[in-house]
Amino acid sequence: MSEAASRPRIGVYPGTFDPITNGHLDIIARAARILPRLVIGVAINAGKGPLFPLEERVALVRAETERVAQASGTEIAVAAFDTLLVEFARSVGATVILRGLRAVSDFDYEFQMAGMNYRLAPDIETVFLMASERHQFISSRFVKEIALLGGDITSFVPTLTRERVLERLGGGAA
Template sequence: MEDQALSGKGIYPGTFDPVTNGHMDIIRRSLRVVDKLVVAVAANPGKGPMFSLEERVSLVLAELQTLPPDQAARVEVKSFDTLLMHFAVEQGAGVIMRGLRAVSDFEYEFQMAGMNARLNTQVETVFLMASEKVQFISSRFVKEIGRLGGDISQFVSPQVKKILDVRFEEERNGLRPLD
């Protein structure tokens, strides 16, 4: 079979629990590489997400409103609970976009890209290095810092911070279990 050019459609998968400034950096930069982007919010119950799948999709959709209209029009948000390669085929995507923050990310992502290539040789994985200002941000650290009363305003948008503050307050008052 002849090699074909990469699809104009890419997928940026993740748990997005919550969506951070780092995620938004990769979304913006992915739009320089692909014509259309599907932000694929993984169900991923094994990670014990703080937010439900529906809440995470809503958070990402709200964050996309901060993009210029011409960019936002090129992004879709969909949830999935299947193998990423099956989802990519279903969406007609030829590219998986992944952000890398550190060497530890690379080791995991390298293994994942290898497994995905074995499952489907027609879908390529493209790695984007996180921008300098956001390379240390992870959803896990954002939740840990926020839960302990630290300032998370430089890691997430004001609207995500507001939602997190409410969730942390609910946890402190015993209205929600810790994740």
């Protein structure tokens, strides 16, 4: 058995997670079925004007993924990063970058990113997981917009995240 084959596969699932959605959790749960260790990389990405500060996003992702880790037996870690994704992946020993695809419109961007990442780090594979049908339309941006306009986000995010979004937007946990 080669050294690479004997090492446990470690995957990185990157995103801003502002906020984490049920779609993200679906991808995380499915990744946990195929990887013994998953590192969720929370990107700083200040350019997106996040609703939550980085530390709070990391804490929410940790809290919301505990059940997935317990149910799957997969070790799930959460860490912030502000470097190139491939550099972050290397820093945590990952050989796989996981990306979720919701629709064909995601594919073009993700295909380009996978190609760039491969040129930068040919030893790290990008693996795409399709979002489950019931989560294909969910995005953090839509969740924030719906909540900001007073809509119900209950079916799009887990309970703790819903409460925090509503608190952040001044609507309490109604």
